[in-house]
Amino acid sequence: MHKHPHFNPQRRQMMGAALGAGALGAMSSLSFAAGGNGSGKRFVFVVLRGGLDGLSAAPAVGDPEFAAARGPLAQFGSAPLTLDATFALHPSLAQLHTLYAAGELAVVHAVGLPYRERSHFDAQQVLESGGVRPYELTTGWLGRALAPSAAKSLALNTAVPLVLRGPGVVDTWAPSALPDPSADLVARLERMYGNDAALATALQRAKTLHFDGAMPGDMNAMDTKAMSIAGRGGNFTLLAQRAAEFLAQPNGPQAAVLELGGFDSHANQANPNGALSNTLRQLDAGLAALREGLLASGTWSRTVVVVATEFGREVAVNGTLGTDHGTGGAAFVLGGAVKGGRVIADWPGLAKRERFEGRDLRITTDLRAVLRGVLADHLQVATRSLNTDVFPGSETVKPLGLLKA
Amino acid sequence: MANPSSLQAAIAAHRFGLGEPSLEAIAPDPQQWLLAQIGPADAPRGDGLLSTAQALEHVAAEREKRQLAKNPPAGMTAEQVLAGHYRDVIVADARSRLLTAATTTRPFAERLQLFWANHFTVSLAKGATRGLVGAFERDAIRPNIAGSFETLLVASTTHPAMLRYLDNVQSAGPRSRIVARAARRAERSGEGPRITGLNENLAREVLELHTLGAESARGANGSYTQADVTAFARVLTGWRVGLQSTDPGDAFDANWHEPGAKTVLGKVYAEGPDALRRVLHDLAFHPATANFIATKIARHFVADIPPPALVDRLAQTYLRNDTRLAPVYQELVRSPEAWMPQPMKLKTPEEFVLSATRVLRFNPRLFERGDNAIGIGALGQRIQAAPSPAGWSDRAEDWLGPDAVWKRIEWSTRTANRVGGSVDARALAAQSLGPLLSLETKTQIERAADGPQALALLLMAPEFQRR
Secondary structure: OOOOOOOOOOOOHHHHHHOOHHHHHHHHHHHHHOOOOOOOOEEEEEEEOOOOOHHHHOOOOOOOOHHHHHHHHHOOOOOOEEOOOOOEEOOOOHHHHHHHHOOOEEEEEEEEOOOOOOOHHHHHHHHHHOOOOOOOOOOOHHHHHHOOOOOOEEEOOOOOOHHHOOOOOEEEOOOOOOOOOOHHHHHHHHHHHHHOHHHHHHHHHHHHHHOOOOOOOOHHHHHHHHHHHHHHHHHHHHHHHHHHHHHHOOOOOOEEEEEEOOOOOOOOOOOOOOHHHHHHHHHHHHHHHHHHHHHOOOHHHHEEEEEEEOOOEEOOOOOOOOOOEOOOEEEEEEOOOEOOOEEEOOOOOOOHHHOEOOOEOOOOEEHHHHHHHHHHHOOOOOHHHHHHHHOOOOOOOOOOOOEOO | OOOHHHHHHHHHHHHHOOOOOOOOOOOOOHHHHHHOOOOOOOOOOOOOOOOHHHHHHHHHHHHHHHHHHHOOOOOOOHHHHOOOOOHHHHHHHHHHHHHHHHHOOOHHHHHHHHHHHHHOOOOOOOHHHOOOHHHHHHHHHHHHOOOEHHHHHHHHHOOHHHHHHOOHHHOOOOOOHHHHHHHHHHHHHOOOOOOOOOOOHHHHHHHHHHOOOHHHHOOOOOOOOHHHHHHHHHHHOOEOOOOOOOOOOOOEOHHHOOOOOEEEOOEEEOOOOHHHHHHHHHHHOOHHHHHHHHHHHHHHHOOOOOOHHHHHHHHHHHHHOOOEOHHHHHHHHOOHHHHOOOOOOEOOHHHHHHHHHHHOOOOHHHHHHHOOOOOOHHHOOOOOOOOOOOOOOOOHHHOOOHHHHHHHHHHHHHHHHHHHHHOOHHHHHHHHHHHHOOHHHHHHHHOOOOHHHHHHHHHHOHHHHEO
16 A cells, blocks of 8 residues: 555544644654655645625725725724725734734735626636636646646545646545544455546545554544534634644645635624624634644745635625625735735725726736736746646736745 | 346436335336326425424524523523524434435435425525525425426525525615615614615525526626626515514515516516516526526436537427426436436435435434434535535536545445444345446455445445446
8 A cells, every 4th residue: 555654634643633732743843854845835725715805804994985885894893903004904813913914914905806797606616717717617727737746735625626626636634423444445445446437536545545554542532523623613723724734744735725615795794793703713713723733844934825715795785784796805815935914906996986897896906916926936837837727818917926035 | 138127227216216225116117117206295204394484483482592592591501591402403304304315215206306405505504594494495395396497486586494595584675665764763873774775695596596597697698697686686675584574475575675667687577576476487487597407407317517419308398398397307207318327427425325225225223323314414415504505516526536435435334334234235236236236346245354344335336326
């Protein structure tokens, strides 16, 4: 059996360790001592599903039109956290605010996709496929970007999200409440899958992730614990912690994808204890946990995280103290390798005449400028590959410089 | 080599049904076995099932309980007041869905019910629907799966669970009486008005996910625009079952309705509650809807990328029969494309677990340790809790990640540990798969180390995972 002594997502005794910082530190230093593969660069893409309201996450409080344009949504439970003269962060994003102050977080605003309609499902397809129109591409931009270097990637999910689909190797991991199969059963299944390539491939990948040395301890108890954490809404933090463990391994994946849903804030979105505030708190806690998990091994300094959503929302409040689907929004770029402490925006303003179709924040920065910049500068993806394979049709999109010199 | 009718029986059992422990009853006439099942879904089985009216009453009572928990009566903690909050209803709903599908003698009808419940997703993932999802499936979907699509669409769109799930209960006409009243009240109190206007959520998803399909909005010849979404949202105003209301028949409140005529897809609809039924009628009869529904049905039963000729025929049948669905199902069953021996579909986790439960004749040991949903949630498809209004994916690629396949193996291991000692997997493989059973699978099952391992191999066999 092929073994990966350091990259071993399912070695379940680590589940318990993931919940305590001590063991995590020990493991990370082990990884560090073993050295890295290639550049050791790490990239994390966080997909926020449902359409994050950029003007709630990063309100333009200094825009003279802000209060009038947003009405009741200009009010927050506590004061927004100041970024610069114009922008602030939602009060639920306190740890991101600290990262901003430390120069590790950049906010990109009035950003969006080439897609201008307002369907979640089409917009997510464009966000993940990297195409211009929905369904013109059937694989993901990150999957294609990693293909030439054959770099490994990991989705913290049972299913492979579209963004990672492509020719390369994708591992998936999610906590389990079920018992492990025996190695003998798996070997027999392998023989049985001789004529089913898809099942054979999935099993082969899963096996190398799961069977790696002994799995001592009370695995079920730990999994149950993980599940109960997931049930309390701490799932994203747990997944971020696990992502950090894998990424910190020298043999680990170069890229990881995390997903967080619940941003479709059609109603009562200003409520400080409401769904949007809570989901933003989860995002904040998860990103902080990711950083924490990557710091000790020194991986954080080689990491870039991009947080993006399928679209922003209408500027004006709707009839239910929420917002309906829009276009322009906000994205976050963070990491030890990021030149942060700045808001990057060609700010279009919030006056009605400046809005896209009179209703949405106008997109002035193409999200692909962010992604092209990170892929080129951080993962050394060649421009030609970016133009033709990764983001076809994006030749004229000028990449943003987001990294430290 | 097997005779053709036993191959057809195996295909009927797995591709159109939910698996059978024996193909004997199907073999004489597999097509007829399916055609005879077309009709309303079985009455739901199980205990503790609430009608929509009862479910609304229960939700109202739970809301009161939550208020009470803020100031618990002497001698009680908030936790005690809230004990069992919604849980009994959610468990009963999930268990009934499973029990009905696992024990029905009309599995094709049950597959159609599961298909439509997914098409018209109402999900527990949103708190506003808690306690109502089961009632929605039982009252809006089950009786209507073989009637007209128009009837199904109206039942879904006006059901309290859908009106809450997609926020229509809160959507008010900007010039409605309720908004004017809220504005006056706000002026007196000095606070911002609580109700001010539209919420487009339901309007958009009915167009995009339930009728025309997103594809029809794309490109230069798009069949609907943002203006249509907004106008349809105006039509929908007033269709609400208030959070305090317990009467599902009283779903329209004129005070919330936007006055005046509205233009949707180029057609003018007069003010009032009847406009919604007219718009839904026109949407149901729209060629884009026919194509969208035909594509989804063909994708569900035949292949992730369905044969275009089949889709065309289903769409034509749908339009020719005034959106009646029974003729569409009949056309599907009679189509040669649907009987190709090579399985093109991967079972979803729920279909996989249901078919395993059926071939194991609903063995009670599957439900050890109070495991009501027998682990479907652990396979990534929590019952009645799809992650978005688009429902669960109907494509293999979304269920074939390494972790997803691994979890199926884990689930099969656990199931085999529970019941494998008392099942002859070799006989069961032959009886349930018939000519679909491959030599490789048969050999592996025969060579298994013990009964549980043989059963795990059967459950994880390609011909059991696919359909």
